[in-house]
Amino acid sequence: MAAGCGSGRHPETPVSTAGVRRGGEIAASIRAEPRSFNRFVARDTGTALFGHLTQARLVRVNQATQELEPWLAESWTTSADGLRATLKLRRDAVFSDGHPFTADDVVFSFDAAYDGRAATVMNDTLRVSGQKLSVVAIDPQTVEVVFPAPFAPGVRLLDSLPILAKHKLDATLKAGTFANAWGLSTPPSDIVGLGPFVLAQYVPGQRIVFDRNPLYFRKAADGTALPYLDRITVEVVPDPNADILRLDAGQLDTTVSEIAPEAYAPLKRTADAGRVKLLDLGVAYNADGLWFNLKAGALGNDSRAAWLQRDELRRAISMAVDRQVFADTVFLGAGVPVYGPETPANKQWYWDGPKTPHDPAGARQLLASIGLADRDNDGVLEDSHNQPARFTLITQKGRPNRERAAVVLRDELRKIGLIVDAVPLEAGALIERFLSAKYEAIYFNADKTDLDPASSPEYWLSSGGAHVWNIAEKTPATEWERRIDALMAQQIASPDRAERKRIYDEMQKIFSEHLPIVYFAAPRIYVVASTRLANLTPGVLPPQLLWSADTLAVTR
């Protein structure tokens, strides 16, 4: 290893201390309580928030700047080939029960993440080219992480791994019961972490109370021990209307996630009256999209397979939908048109390619090229077997954005003679249909893991589990997918950022030509905060305000 190559010591974003004081408490709301206190086995919003507040990672992606920052690792070096990273751990970090934090805890956390018996949610994401990272404790304050293949984002990947306390959980891992450790019935005193807060109280169905961790390692620029707040109470409020009223009445300071489009208007009035602050964080990083089942033979002997799996159909749909109307209707005016897998919010990796025009006549021509024409002049297209051009679009029930989107798509596509049967399904039923490839088209989310495309191989690679239009292909089904696979491999391995951008632009261009997923619009993200909340450094991803809970404060 060439010591000193790569990153060296990284700057940490300074913590503002102006106008804030230590102390005080805030209340936030969440729609549903966490599924576990073990971040390794659940990925829901509540469990993720619990991880943010009570655990810490080796490095942190600053959600406001998207820059990588030292966290439990105060510095690191990478070898010339980029395969090895040596991380120096902080000496002043201790768990909330006073136990010292060492390299053994890091190795243990990796072991837990890869434990097959626990089926952890990190098992898939914490891999490079499908293989595990290997981690060795060099000494109590140094760990070496070895990547199985060149991986351009490098240690950025470690942002997804909370470091757990080996002295508390080692026995469960050895006994094969790690998946059941730190369930919701665990007494708060048994749960320890390196994060800014500790679990103080959990009342099922009502609230989770987090108290300040007095042993937290981080300090403000003026030497004040963080976190500033003494307590964060997270109230479980299942009904969004009650959320709005509680914010209005001053009984809540913020919500854990962004507000729904439906809540914008009432909260804007409250903000105009000076009772809350409404923050516009810009366009979301991810957008929902429409994709067809492109698995070979998925439609059996259905004659519609001849046109349902064609590129021309998806391109025609892309042209037929007025994206501005879509954005305005689905997100109630708080959305922007998008044309590909990256939204303009991802400034580093967004490809500003040609925008598909709204062109219903052009869409009809494209459909005619694959044999779809209105043969009996009834306004509905028919295929070469004289069957109506009709397909079923499933989407998630209970998500107003998705239900509205399905309705807009149905109406817009009706204008070019396509009949869409929009069917909202419960999430579990929809995912089951997706996994068993028993669907024609879906409108749902196919989120990428991180803003850096190298972190989303499952989405881009034809063998990936999130390659949603045709999951886990044994070999690329099409030439363009083979080309994307090759480009992705280069993009992941290249150490040159400009080269990676060039490659990724090419990948997005190929994507735009074949449109395996048709994207229409992304929402703008708004969060709400009480007027007394200070030191806000919002990020676009949830939890938008509480991701930096250690520096959050209330005004003097």
Add this chain to the structure above:
Amino acid sequence: MGAYLARRLAFAAFLVVAVSSGSLILTRLAPGDYVTESMGIDARRETIEEARARYGLNKSIGAQYRDWVVAAAHLDLGRSLLYDRPVKDLIPERAANTAILAMTALAVATLVGLPLGIVTGSRRGGILPYVIRSTSLVLISMPPLLTSLFLIFLAARTGWLPIAGMRSAFVPEGGATLDLVRHLVVPAAAIGLPLAAMLERLQAQAMTEVVGEPFVLAAFARGVPRSRVVWRDALKPALKPVASVYGLMVGTLLSGSFAVEVITAWPGLGRLMLDALRARDVYLVTGCAGAGAIFLAFGTLLSDLALALVDPRARE
């Protein structure tokens, strides 16, 4: 009376078993499960299968039902996948919360609805019966969902009462009981006021009929004071229709205050059931449905007993 009670209890037991079994089978038959629900669309097939095996969701419906029946016979209702706790521990906690809310709402409904029904049913004219009748009609027309939203809005605007939840995070001045009472006002009123209106209407109609009966008219003719006739002689027969629905109301309240619990964030059985259904937590859904059936059976039993008490012919 003993045989009658035994018959009713046997029916109640059948109801609970049938509802629980049906819930388990239906939850399993519906596409998707707890694992697909919690792992999302981008989880690998192998990871999903590993998780299914861990939760026992890879068994056939028949095998899972058989295992559940055997365990339930030993009073083990399974472990909630969502909360990782035994279902038999979770249900009583939440059922107690629902019972507190339901009984308070019922008390409000009874104390308000019955006397007002007697007043409106025993008087032919006047402003007071008119006002009561009109208010009742408005309250009956308002579903509890709207009533609770309106009351929450009122609480938010005035700041007099907590908007949601069952208790404050930390016991405030005045103690835990006062804190609970303050939190109860909005959800109990949301459920109780429409019920009070319904009781008022039922009681008024029954009272009007009884007041026209010959034995009441005879009492009036003998010069017995009106209030004495109404409250002593006419009341018991006039309670019969109310008694026949009262128990059912209890059962329905205990098993079905879902909407109000969700809106007011009351941590009761309804919300637990909703969370379990959303997460496809098969054992918890089964447990909640069974608990709901127990409440309903209890209500029906209560209703039958009350009716048997005021009308001995019902025992036959």
